[in-house]
Amino acid sequence: MTEDTRKKSFLGFDFSTQRLKALVIDEDYGILQEADVEFDVDLPEFRTSGGVRRGEQGEVTAPPLLWVKALDMVMDRLVVAGVDFSTIEALSGAAQQHGSVWWSKDAEARLSKLSPDEFLHTQLATAFVADSPVWMDSSTSADCIALEEAVGGPEVLAKLTGSTAYERFTGPQIRKMFRTKPRVYQAAPRISLVSSFACSLFLGRIAELDLSDASGMNLLDVHSKTWSEECLKACGDETLAEKLGAPVATATALGPVSEYFVRRYGFRPDCRVVAFTGDNSSALAGLRLRSGWVGLSLGTSDTLLLGLQEAGAPPAGHVLVGPTEAPYMALLCFANGSLTRQNHRDRLAGNSWDAFNELLRATVRGNMGYMGIYYDTAEIVPRAAPGRWVVEGAGRPVERPAPQFEARALLEGQAVARRAHAEDMGFELVESSRLIATGGASVNKELLQIFADVFNTPVYVQEQHANAALLGAAIRAAEVWSAKAGVTLAGSEPTVAPVATPYPDAEKIYKPMIARYREMLQNIPKLQQQTNTKTG
Known part of the structure; x- marks a missing residue:
């Protein structure tokens, strides 16, 4: 079989609030296989309700290890569904918008040295320094007001970032972490969105944020497509830009799938990982x-x-x-x-x-x-x-x-x-x-x-x-x-x-x-x- 005639398929994921879903399509974009994991039902040990944990004063979080273990489970279900991973040319994903993932100092090293003989969740158990605030969190009203005031008001912020300040947006959420949990803020060398976090699991390194999802943070200048210095300063310190990294265009192939997935599931070594984005952007x-x-x-x-x-x-x-x-x-x-x-x-x-x-x-x-x-x-x-x-x-x-x-x-x-x-x-x-x-x-x-x-x-x-x-x-x-x-x-x-x-x-x-x-x-x-x- 030649390269031109070989069967080709493509894999997509959706890390939504309540479940993780996976879908394989063929060259005609027809549906080949699907699998899903419902967090509350399939992973009761994380004690979530509707995929989240609710705290006091509007705090809503999810443990990132929940999403990692869900990926282990959905991959096994794809195997059972009969997916031939050697036919997959590229994969990408969507995720709930506005959630933030706070990596530990040794997380990237762990991602780069994953053993194909073990589950992801057992190897990444210590890769995060905090649970992830998600889009349902409404505890950052004071931070929204402070961010808007720092740049000259809600209209100025909307013109700069595409939105007035919203409690669920990642900028105000980072500001709250910086203000109330400075040790967590300092301990995390990198901060991901849920989309780029999920992408990182396939890349074997911490993935870049894509521009579309990054523009839902109240931090990105949507005109220059770079971080706004004013917004970064209002929400963190001089290290925040480095923690976030430089965002990339959504239609970017970030690299080949990591060796972990090649050896454990039989992916092609040249299977491309395309930047993951937010669920609304992916729906578009x-x-x-x-x-x-x-x-x-x-x-x-x-x-x-x-x-x-x-x-x-x-x-x-x-x-x-x-x-x-x-x-x-x-x-x-x-x-x-x-x-x-x-x-x-x-x-x-x-x-x-x-x-x-x-x-x-x-x-x-x-x-x-x-x-x-x-x-x-x-x-x-x-x-x-x-x-x-x-x-x-x-x-x-x-x-x-x-x-x-x-x-x-x-x-x-x-x-x-x-x-x-x-x-x-x-x-x-x-x-x-x-x-x-x-x-x-x-x-x-x-x-x-x-x-x-x-x-x-x-x-x-x-x-x-x-x-x-x-x-x-x-x-x-x-x-x-x-x-x-x-x-x-x-x-x-x-x-x-x-x-x-x-x-x-x-x-x-x-x-x-x-x-x-x-x-x-x-x-x-x-x-x-x-x-x-x-x-x-």
Whole structure:
């Protein structure tokens, strides 16, 4: 068998909050094998709940050795699933964003001398000096305020780093460690994100942070793509830049897989390890968004992912360095998504989507001027308190509109909000624009038609794998390998199917509603405290 005809496959991992998942794809990007480890169930000795340990005053951590042992287990499960590791040309991964891993002084030496006869977790038991603060941690409000004040305020920080200060972001978390546990800070020669930590296990050395995940730390200047000296100084001391190391582009092959994996599992010695990134960045890659495309995940919360040519200063949401061809990516997470839709479906249509959709069909597009904002839970974008606000065409509040008007006001209001805030992040309609919908609610054709009309662009669905971050990890491994090898893979072109097309008069109807939505926001109570809700 020649090198050109030899079977090729690619491996992706997702180190998420509650489990570790692995996926093998072929050259057509078809799914070959999968395996997963659920932390609470499969590793009860770490005594986690939902993959984390909760402390006092909002502290939430996870032991990094949990993730190492989970990797031992998922690799064994891949063996049982029949994976031929000698066919894997490259691997990459995704991980929960914002978590930090604090390595011990001898950690890199241990990584470089792993014995293939022993598990990883037994050899790395002393490789960490602290448990890892993760994205659910909300104990750093004082550090967020101090960071913003150090650079000149939240707007300046957003312009510099792509986000105002958030408790879960790694910069404030490092500042808290530096302030409250100086011995831990001094004892750690290197600090990784969960993504680069996981990558290190495969490289046999401490891996570089990738730029996309690093831009979710409140430390990276997203314009120069280097660490901000002001932010580093506000969050640590003169050693912090060295502890973090210089970040690299997400599409970087960092080196061959370590000898440990070659000898223990039969990987090819030239199998490439591509930089791991954050789960949202990896999801963007998994959706394979092209210029002008917007990813629309319709889940418990709704998430918009879009590529940007320039980085602005978002009043809400986040701008990250792009993991794919676009220089930047925007991330907008709306807390009131499918769960809010379901709550009001139950109230208006007796637990039936068919009955709810009949209510929608009893009204016209534009809803005779009725508009609604429905926050069953505190909203992230914009930061706002729970409540329900419905107005009629003249802008007067309406207490109890007819069910059909309320049903359409709910869905049109959500879609209008998604477009308004996407525009704030730099979204512009172009001829190639389209929405790529995923998530549980993407099966609702009535909802997708409303999004098509409000965004005045076609809506497509991509039916390949439910976990876009995991699929994105394997796809990034494949695409970086193919670019370096000069080989075009059969699965590289995304396969999407159109499900909704805007009516010709859509922009005429909905553009004025976007302006009305912005006016309504002025009268909605704002949340003063920071939110610790996950990005994505």
